[in-house]
Amino acid sequence: SEGTTHRRLPSRHRFVADLSQCLFDFVIQLLPTQDEMQVKEDVRKLLERLIRTIEPDSRLLSFGSTANGFSLRNSDMDLCCLIDSDERLSATDLVVMLGDLLERETKFHVKPLPHARIPIVKLSLDPSPGLPLGIACDIGFENRLALENTRLLMCYAMIDPTRVRTMVLFLKVWSKRRKINSPYKGTLSSYGYVLLVIYFLVHVKNPPVLPNLQQMPPLRPITKEDTHLAGYNTWFFDDIELLRTRWHSENNESVAELLIDFFRYYARDFSYNTGVASIRAGLLKKSSKGWQNDLSASRYHDSRERNRLCIEDPFELDFNVGRCVTKDGIYTIRGEFMRASRILSNRPERAVVALTELCT
Numbered sequence: 001s002e003g004t005t006h007r008r009l010p011s012r013h014r015f016v017a018d019l020s021q022c023l024f025d026f027v028i029q030l031l032p033t034q035d036e037m038q039v040k041e042d043v044r045k046l047l048e049r050l051i052r053t054i055e056p057d058s059r060l061l062s063f064g065s066t067a068n069g070f071s072l073r074n075s076d077m078d079l080c081c082l083i084d085s086d087e088r089l090s091a092t093d094l095v096v097m098l099g100d101l102l103e104r105e106t107k108f109h110v111k112p113l114p115h116a117r118i119p120i121v122k123l124s125l126d127p128s129p130g131l132p133l134g135i136a137c138d139i140g141f142e143n144r145l146a147l148e149n150t151r152l153l154m155c156y157a158m159i160d161p162t163r164v165r166t167m168v169l170f171l172k173v174w175s176k177r178r179k180i181n182s183p184y185k186g187t188l189s190s191y192g193y194v195l196l197v198i199y200f201l202v203h204v205k206n207p208p209v210l211p212n213l214q215q216m217p218p219l220r221p222i223t224k225e226d227t228h229l230a231g232y233n234t235w236f237f238d239d240i241e242l243l244r245t246r247w248h249s250e251n252n253e254s255v256a257e258l259l260i261d262f263f264r265y266y267a268r269d270f271s272y273n274t275g276v277a278s279i280r281a282g283l284l285k286k287s288s289k290g291w292q293n294d295l296s297a298s299r300y301h302d303s304r305e306r307n308r309l310c311i312e313d314p315f316e317l318d319f320n321v322g323r324c325v326t327k328d329g330i331y332t333i334r335g336e337f338m339r340a341s342r343i344l345s346n347r348p349e350r351a352v353v354a355l356t357e358l359c360t
């Protein structure tokens, strides 16, 4: 009958518009509350005050999701302690001393890891009426590269807050619910997923949704001293206000269209076997970085295992952010991209049904 025909012509247009709206609604209710952000800022200040009793010239800065605009309700806090003096304690000593101090002076559960590859102090607070989900927090030292990559991601988020943040936040929730967001278990960190989104928006979409901030012409001459940290070039175009007046994306796709395309790209088109996703330089070859996972590499213990999924860090170019992803991990992740792509292309009657199915 005419009615059914009409219903069987679910205009793609309608579905996509509904899906965009659902994505916004879904993401908004997962954002941290003002209260939560305030509590976290208070915790940072308290910890900074305590650390200064050991190292007077230190600052405690937020990085990761609390600082880059990609934070979900109850996400952990990543803190980095910078010490502006030449004579300072080693990170290992600091971790031990700070661990003792926090144990004595605060209600946090404290776990110092002075001998980890990157020494950190892990803290947590149990849930309480004012803080129903508690707090988890890591304090590291002198991790200036992490502060810079946080700033880079924040700038990308600011260029197109609606589309970039909605996509990233949705993918973070989705990857957590689907249990593929756990480097310790062979899948990918949140940081890795964010890089996959930015890579897609800068280098895969045509016209691009985002410019390449690391390849834009600088406003004034830059020197190596200004831009290098620990031997890595950390320069990027960070005057976002100015950028808005100079750069404008020709891409007008909605969040839903971009998300559908994102899943399809990583389900089908990305060259997992030979490719490296680099937000700095586009698609690179594993062979050009010495990251191939061919058989000749298998003598080197688990180097094959390490380079299943290759995502170049924006600054530490010799560092594969996907190094923890195992053979099983990549199989599972890719399977999830395929599943998501299938659910969205089946176009159920209602977008909200598709979203719920995606995340459960």
Ligand code: GTP
Residues within 6 Å of the ligand: 063, 064, 065, 066, 070, 071, 072, 075, 076, 078, 145, 146, 147, 149, 150, 172, 189, 190, 191, 192, 313, 316, 319, 320, 321
């Ligand atoms: P949630 O904690 O899930 O909310 O996500 P997040 O955005 O905080 O990401 P994640 O905890 O994965 O990483 C936090 C920060 O640590 C990132 O923003 C980076 O600055 C840094 N980081 C995490 N993993 C890596 C890595 O493999 N390499 C480098 N260079 N930095 C990393």
Ligand code: MG
Residues within 6 Å of the ligand: 064, 065, 075, 076, 077, 078
């Ligand atoms: Mg984090």
